[in-house]
Amino acid sequence: MESLDKSKFRIIGIDESEAETIVRPNLTYWQDAWRRLKQNKVAIFSLFLLILLFLLCIFGPYIGPDYKFQDMSVRNQGPSAAHWFGTDTLGRDLFSRLWIGGRVSLSIGFVGTLIEVIIGCIYGGISGYFGGSVDDVMMRIVEILNSIPYMIVVIILSVILKPGIVSLLLALCITGWTGMARMVRGQVMQLKESEYILAAKALGSDSNRIIFKHLIPNTIGIIIVYTTFDIPSFIFAEAFLSFIGLGIQPPKTSWGALCSYGQQTMDFYPHQLLFPALAICITMLAFNLLGDGLRDALDPKLRQ
């Protein structure tokens, strides 16, 4: 063995403070999730696209002419410097109309999902947390609601109520929350058996504390992911209903309504269909890809 400085061979024993140090950076759940989301290029690009779409929906209508302004001299024009996305059969600027329609479509997506999350979480949470016969009754109700054909409910509601945003939302939400409720119930049932919940019970905590301190924070990640996948399905449902004439009525418009008009002149002026259809496609795709990214980022199992 090589010669080494003799003075270094002195027993110094254990430095207690050193033996338990943690060298890794201190990251909260959200910081860690954001770090992992950032690694997913596709999800970040989708997020960027969605932000761009929102900004256009907010500011887009102010860039061009008013969306209700009819100029018969410029009917059915293709895209040009004056009308970026062309005009429709009544000479209205399609660029402005697209973003006004986007406002309606996106708001229905967000408001609908919000209502669904609120009802679904409360309903599913109660059902899962209390279990037993409460759960049995509540889940049977969900099953009954699920067995009613959704189209029939929507059509009946649109006929009874005046067609418009409110009746559309009501129709979409009346059965739409059941999926969320089932998901939350499943999560809660699984979590409530976990040892940390048992530990909280042993410490004497009441249901309120268990729900707000443990169950909600631990399900919120999955709810966010589920929500990201739900928003596009609301947008899609709205587009579909407006397309068949049960949704938004003129002079208001939405992406579905725009598609519906565009379809009538599709053979001659395909751009009238193309732009709103493209907007729907991009939004749906971006939400789905972002949802995929979020699912990976928020999965507690993937935390190291």
Next chain:
Amino acid sequence: MGKLLEVKDLRVSFHTYAGEVKAVRGVSFELNEGETLAIVGESGCGKSITSKSILRLIPSPPGDIKKESQILYKDKDILKMNEKELRMLRGGEISMIFQDPMTSLNPTMKIGKQIAENLIVHRGMNKKEAIKEAVKMLQMVGIPNAQERVNQYPHQFSGGMRQRVMIAIALACNPKILIADEPTTALDVTIQAQIMDLMKELQNNLGTAIILITHDLGVVASIAHRIQVMYAGMVVERGTTDEIFYNPKHPYTWALLKSVPRLETKHKDTLYSIKGTPPDLLKPPVGCPFASRCEYCMEICKEQMPKPTKISDTQEVSCFLLHPNAPKVEPPQGIGGKL
């Protein structure tokens, strides 16, 4: 006894967001025909990763086996094998059993078929022969009513029985090496003893070499021929079972031996325990990895990595206490010599 497997300078890293975690840092050892080598260490010391590397079961990314590493099986480098050679190696020449038998069995497939599958792939049997052989295998690992149980599903077996089935699957093709990664950790003491006895008996009958990975020195005393103690991705001491138990030289081995409570220890005496936690291999220490938890730590230990010192033909220790300049340290009471 010929050399069967030789691992040379194995280095494995995992790439994580926080940086490169050097899980295995230069491990070399060999395995002879028909012997049992126990690899002992705490969780995170790299013992499982070492064993998985032998079958190239490390997912990449994030895992990364460094270029300088070599794993020679019968003088052929496993790390350079192509997919076909690997398939023949896995299950045919070297097989592995894991800690949790439930997750390593396919829940939707009958037990007999799971054993037969291997036989069909590696030994070219037809289905009928293979099932017949599967019954024999189940009898060999001590499962009663084997004839009926081949047609059952994993959930119909208890934990100990499942581990027996895993051993049957692993031994189906008469492998030269069996790697057992904590095979009894998830089992109860009485079952643990049964499985250990079974492995010992099978080795006597079949001559399979076994690499046994565990965190419990107590378990290996009766079965291992040689023991290798790992800490923070390195081998700190190796020797025959008697050398490790009766003449250990590394403070970590002392600590491991002392922390096992014996039935003779006085009631409620403070047990010997190793303070603190192992170092995070994201930033492995420059010196001896055990330095921060070692009672005999010297200044030199924090500055340099000790080199392996030969004690006998079979025993080798990496510790500065064996340096001629070091003060003479007696192992703590109760360690070394006949117990």
Next chain:
Amino acid sequence: MMNENLIEVKNLKKYFKISKHDILKAVDNVSFNIRKGETLGLVGESGCGKTTCGRTVLGLYEATDGEILFKGKDISKLRGNEKKEFTKNAQIIFQDPYASLDARMTVGDIIAEGIDIHNLHTGKERTEKIYELLSLVGLNKEHASRFPHEFSGGQRQRIGIARALAVEPEFIVCDEPISALDVSIQAQVVNLLINLQRNLGLTYLFIAHDLSMVKHISDRVGVMYLGNLVELASSGVLYDKPLHPYTQALLSAIPIPDPDVSRTRKRIMLEGEVPSPINPKPGCRFAPRCKYAKPICKEVDPVLKEVEKDHFVSCHLY
């Protein structure tokens, strides 16, 4: 001085209904008492009902039948404030150091959970208490703002202990606190538990399947098999002179960390495995695996009787 009973369990039964005809008898007619300041060990293989027993004693599961008295009061009859007071006095440490800590809370908040529930301290006092508890279990202040996944198994287990200690309990159920840990770390946790007992006068119900650790920490040890308590004695006596055939087999299976001894040792090998606790047959539960079984064993349930002073066994041989 140690004669005052803190916990008395009388004929405790806990059944789970699996289906219309299947009843899982997890704990069947178990009686024992725990004196103030002592540690009662409870050993047995998985599925023997020791965990269910521990949780029922704390009132986390509702007992099917029988009584659990804490300081002479039946815990199933506690209501409101009395019940809350009981949770402050009786605590639990869990087996799995990964599942028993909420991954979304900081270690400080986890430890302070009991403090918050019972409104023991607030503001600066609360922070001080967290630091004090952390240092009590050998961790430091910086760890309070960290999240559980950053800690090793042994460290997490110590966080679990700190959480239980926060409410200053008298009685702690240790539900296999060391089974999931490495051997080298087990000693750390056991030493900590013993020191805490000495300094704070705690009473433990220590549940484990590792007999050598149980012997070390317990004053008395009870052996469970398929929901029954088969033997109960002081730990020295139980290990030196086990009476029940199951206890004898269990003891002989302990691995001995000495190659010469363990190579030559004769073990009592048990045939087969633990049968299912669903709809058990009448008679001694151990009879099908017992080499001393007599016809009576398969017909009549043996009762726990005192064979020698403070040595109880439930077997027809005695």
